[in-house]
Amino acid sequence: MGTDASRPESPRRDASQPPGRSVLLELVEGTTAGIGILDTELRYLYVNPALAVMNGVPAADHTGRTVAEVLPELDAREDVLRAVLADGRPREVTSSGQTQAAFPLDRRYFHGAYHRLEEGGTVIGIVGIVVEVTASHQQQRDLERARQRLALLDKAATRIGTSLDMDTTCRELAEFLVPVLADVATVEVVPPEQADAPRPYEVPGGMPLRLRRAAMASVPKLRGRVEVFGTAGEYVEYQEDSSIPNCLRNGEPVLLNLLDDEELGRQAPNVDRVALYREIGIHSALVVPLTARGHPIGTVTMVRAGDSPAFTSENVVAAQDLAGRAAISLDNARRYTREHGIAVELQRALLSEPGSPHPDVEVAFRYQPAGSSALVGGDWYDTVRLPYGRTLLALGDVMGHGVEASVDMSQYRSMLRFVASADLPPHRILRRLDTMIAESERDRPATCVLALTDPARGRCSFASAGHLPPAILGTDDHTELLDLPVGPPLGTGIGGYELVTAELEPGRVVLLYTDGLIERRGEDIDVSLGRLSQVSLPSEGGLDALLDRLLSMLVPGPAEDDVAVLAARFRRGRAGLAPHAT
Structure with missing residues (x-):
């Protein structure tokens, strides 16, 4: 293309020269x-x-x-x-x-x-x-704060809610908050009698709100001084318009920084505490609701004193995160406590007093539900009085836990009483019971051990359906595990139970028990049985005292599983001779 000759060329700057000042x-x-x-x-x-x-x-x-x-x-x-x-x-x-x-x-x-x-x-x-670079720096700070909050929550997850016990969870929460967020932390919960109310924080006009202080923690330098405000387990009453009732009512945190005496008096449980607060050096407080599934459980109160700074908005966010996590654990614990209590009461009702043995047989029983880590199970025991001075001792364990296991336990126990009324030997009772359970609509197997005591003949006949061997305590304080063939659990329909008869002199104690007495998680059953065989208990004295001592030795803390124990022995004297059962 050509160039327009009439148009002057633009001046070109020499690239090797620096740009001009302009x-x-x-x-x-x-x-x-x-x-x-x-x-x-x-x-x-x-x-x-x-x-x-x-x-x-x-x-x-x-x-x-x-x-x-x-x-x-x-x-x-x-x-x-x-x-x-x-x-x-x-x-x-x-x-x-x-x-x-x-x-x-x-x-x-x-x-x-x-x-x-x-x-x-x-x-x-x-x-x-x-x-x-403010925006970039702010983003980095926000990311770092988020990382710190996540790290805090991860740490809290391993330390809060380790059990299904409400007070334990509250104590874990209070101890975690000190000194991470507070110098003093308390956890107040709605009392059990108010827990199911739609609005448990509502009280008649002019009446104080009453909560139970479930936990308290403080830094070492304040530990001895905050005890004047009460201890865990006590009930505390709060003014109607003070911070804790307002927090429960509104479901929102209440931040109280650098309060003067007048405001502190309005927010405290009562005005008499203001002087004590000032003596300790308390200047700021943060109250956060504990709410789970839309239902208020209580509050957690954090306090700062002395040289500690006032609470920040970041502290509020962190406290809400922790309270939210803890509230779920507390709600689970509360639900479990209620359901566990119902199940225990149901089991105790179903596990009514066993039948009365003959006078020649002394019997004692113990039932101990598992600790807070498990639901109640299907452990049971019974005695059935038979002709000629004989008494059938029975102890069993329905597999599984919860209300369903308790109900099945009651059904199996009723079946046993019906079958035992036919006056059959123990192995034939188990055979008949196994068939009945297998043909029923219930599919929950159960173990069972029977002992037919015959004081007149000085002997006891045993049969086992998948159960642990009976123990015999002698007058020499020696514990012997009976060598008893173990048939399949009841409900399989397989049968195949055997009878073993042992001489039982007056004074010797027969001990029937469920696996909760000896088994430990991760331990071989032979080791567990060996521990029982090494227990030295005097057969003399009352059987109730003997069982108390046995449980204290083998189950010193909360049981990992339900425990049922039955102890029996012949009294001196003889009843009328019974025919030989076959």
């Missing part, structure tokens, strides 16, 4: 980065429009003034600037603070690059190029 000025004036020139005393010689906007001060008002004079609330890192002047090595640094420009956050952040200026070998000052 071009550089246009670049500096137009950039969004703040640019400033300082003399050797760090007084402004020049600022571009962008820096003037950042600082919130007209450009002309900078000239001749130091950075500290123009921006007294900004840490401009003058030490770095003087180092650049001293050795000429460029440096980058982040400064922070507030400028004169309006800004919504408490602090702004600027990143600057600084170079020394020389003219004819003489240092005349420095030039700084500054960009604002």
Whole structure:
């Protein structure tokens, strides 16, 4: 294509030559980065429009003034600037603070690059190029705070809610909060009698709200001094409009920082405590609701005293996160406690007093439900009085836990009584019972051991359906495990039970028991049985005392499983001779 000869060519700048002063000025004036020139005393010689906007001060008002004079609330890192002047090595640094420009956050952040200026070998000052990095810095801070909150929650997950006991969970929460968020922490819960109310915090007009203090924790230096406010397990009454009732009512945190005496008196359980609070040095409090599944459970109160700072909004968020996690555990514990109590009462009702044995047989029983880590099971025992002075002793364990196992236990026990009325030997009773259960609609197997005592003949006949061997305590304090063939559990329909008859002199004790007495998680059953065989218990004395001592030796703490134990022995004397059962 040709060139329009009538149109003059645009002047071309030599690329090897630096841009003119006007071009550089246009670049500096137009950039969004703040640019400033300082003399050797760090007084402004020049600022571009962008820096003037950042600082919130007209450009002309900078000239001749130091950075500290123009921006007294900004840490401009003058030490770095003087180092650049001293050795000429460029440096980058982040400064922070507030400028004169309006800004919504408490602090702004600027990143600057600084170079020394020389003219004819003489240092005349420095030039700084500054960009604002507040947004990036805020994002990093938010990410770090989120990471810290997640780390805190992860740690709390391993320390709060380790059991299904409400008081234990409350204590774990209080102890975790101290000293992470508070100098003193208390957990108050709605009493059981109010727990199922739609709004348990509502009380008649003018009446104080009554809560149970489930846990309290404090830093060591305050431990002895806060006990004046009460201890865990006590009930505390709160003024109607004080912080804890308001927190429960509204379901929102209540932040009370740096309170004066008047406000502290309104928020305290009662005004008499203000002087004690001041003596301890309490100045701030944070109350957070414990709510799960839309239902209020209680509150957690955190207190700071002495030199500890007031609570921040970040503390409130962290406390809410922790309270939310803990509330779920507390609600689970509360539900479990209620259901476990119902199941235990049901089992005790179903496990009514066994039949009365013949006078020639002394019998004692114990039933101990499992600890808070498991539901009640299907352990049971019974005695059936038979003709000719004989008594059938029975002890069993329906597989599984909960109300269903308890109901099946009652059904199997009734079946046993019906079958035993036919006056059959133990192995034939088990055979008939196995068939009945297998043909019923119930599919829950059960173990069972029977002992037919015959004081007149001085013997006892045994049969086992998948159960642990009976123990015999002799007059020499020796414990012997009976070598009894074990048939399949009841309900399989397989049958195959055998009878073993042993001589039983007066004074010797027959001990029937469920696996909860001896078994330990992760332990071989032979080891568990060996521990029982090594127990030395006197057969003399009352059987109730003997069972109490046995349980204290083998189950010293909360049982891992339900425990049922039956002890029996012949009294001296004889009844009428019975026919030989086959």
